[in-house]
Amino acid sequence: MVDNSTIYLFLDEDPKPIAELVSPVNFELDTTRLIDGRHVLKIVSKDPSGKEGLRLIPFEVRNGPSIAIEGLKEEAVVDGVVPIMINAYGKGNQKEFLITGSETPQSIPFWIFILVIGFIGWAVYYYISNSHVNLLK
Numbered sequence: 001m002v003d004n005s006t007i008y009l010f011l012d013e014d015p016k017p018i019a020e021l022v023s024p025v026n027f028e029l030d031t032t033r034l035i036d037g038r039h040v041l042k043i044v045s046k047d048p049s050g051k052e053g054l055r056l057i058p059f060e061v062r063n064g065p066s067i068a069i070e071g072l073k074e075e076a077v078v079d080g081v082v083p084i085m086i087n088a089y090g091k092g093n094q095k096e097f098l099i100t101g102s103e104t105p106q107s108i109p110f111w112i113f114i115l116v117i118g119f120i121g122w123a124v125y126y127y128i129s130n131s132h133v134n135l136l137k
Contacts, residue, residue: 003048010042017044036064065089070107 007025008017011034019027023045038060045053071084 005045005047008044008046010044012039031061032063034061034063036061 005023007019007021007023009019009021009027010016011018021027029041038058041057041059043055043057045055047053065088068087069084072078072082
């Protein structure tokens with residue numbers, strides 16, 4: 001009989017393992033019980049001879065409502081009055097998607113205005129240049 005390694009799973013800085021398993025193993029990490037933010041999964045493996053291996057896996061949990069902000073970027077330098085729009089919406093659960101409030105309204109990008117002004121300018125130019133030709137006939 002071959003002895004397998006024992007795997008200890010720790011979450012963040014907790015000294016008590018969340019699981020003690022015999023390899024190989026498949027498991028599901030339930031992130032719904034974790035607060036949103038950065039976490040570290042620490043995996044310690046101990047083989048039958050007593051040697052230990054260590055692996056740290058940092059990850060981020062975002063189970064709470066998504067927060068979308070328009071008008072202010074991270075590390076932005078601002079002055080005066082800054083209009084800010086904030087939208088927060090939940091994602092539902094694994095079986096049901098919440099469509100209500102899941103779209104964040106956004107202002108029209110400036111390049112759309114440039115395209116519209118360019119198109120109107122071209123249309124006026126085209127109309128004037130072609131109407132001049134029609135008057136000569």
